[in-house]
Amino acid sequence: MRIYTLAQTDEFSDWVRSLKDRVARVKIFVRAKRLADGNMGDVKHLDGISNPGKTMSTKISLFDVADYLDSEEDIAAYLNEVLAEDDQDLLLSALDYIARARGMTEVADAAGVTRPGLYKALKPGAKTGFMTVRKVVSALGLKMMFVPNRAEGVTSRATNVKPVKPTKMRAAAAASKAKRAVRRAKDA
16 A cells, blocks of 8 residues: 655645534545545546646645644544544544644553553554553543444444334244244144
8 A cells, every 4th residue: 555645735724724514624634544545536647737837836734634633522523434434544543643633642641551652552554452442532531432323325234133123022932932832732
């Protein structure tokens, strides 16, 4: 996988900060991380297209999500969007961004791990355990919650199981009991 360095302009930075829609903002952050990881999505490269005669005197700096995560609501929205992607490396990167935004040393101390250990645990590809993730999330002042998965199009076997209504359960149990009674009578 090829890793890219993303740059941003001051105009982009101002635009992202001006967005009122928190969900849109965090979707941009998640997509930027995907781009940096080399996932360009569905694109076509256009050869020979340029903007001749136009020069820009725009200041460019490296894009860093940590620069934009300045409220707990933004952080929570960002993590929820990352979790929706169902990608462990993306989650570790997101926790890394947030820890850097809050201060790695403070987060490491609060999580009960060393600073180098925190960097290692949040590196994409790391085999970070649940307890470490839970400690880091807690050190960031967040809590983990679980909600029912009611998303459409989910193909998980567990979500495709239709709940059995109590009356159907009772009817099925009664039919099963009757079948067992018939078998016992035949055996006797």
